[in-house]
Amino acid sequence: MVTSSADAYSVPFASCVVCGDPATPPATEESVADASLPTVLPSRLPTPDLCDKHWADYRTDWLLLGWCVDHYGQALTECPVHHREIEPL
Numbered sequence: 001m002v003t004s005s006a007d008a009y010s011v012p013f014a015s016c017v018v019c020g021d022p023a024t025p026p027a028t029e030e031s032v033a034d035a036s037l038p039t040v041l042p043s044r045l046p047t048p049d050l051c052d053k054h055w056a057d058y059r060t061d062w063l064l065l066g067w068c069v070d071h072y073g074q075a076l077t078e079c080p081v082h083h084r085e086i087e088p089l
Contacts, residue, residue, distance in 0.1 A: 016051040017072040018063065023049035027059075045089075048072040064088050 014023035026047060048065055049072075050058060057063035066075030066086035073079055075088035 014049040016054055017049055017065075018054045018074050019051060021051040021053075024052050024055065026050070026055055045072075 015021065016023050045067060048058075050063075054063055058065065064075040065072050066088045067073075068079040068084065068086045069082050071081070073086040075086050077086055078084065079086050
């Protein structure tokens with residue numbers, strides 16, 4: 001078996017900010033664009049890493065996300081890293 005030095009390093013995979021399961025990209029939904037809205041909205045925060053279940057919850061307003069210092073988390077819960085309540089977006 002042939003191995004290389006690249007085999008020694010694992011590629012980090014994103015995990016869901018709520019449960020830690022492997023994250024999946026957000027589903028793109030076909031929708032009719034409102035002519036009064038710009039075609040590209042400026043993004044101030046990165047897209048959150050969520051699993052399929054939590055993307056579904058987020059899209060149906062069953063999941064409220066917040067931002068804690070430098071990462072997303074479930075809003076109105078305590079951040080295990082910074083030990084403070086995560087404020088909703």
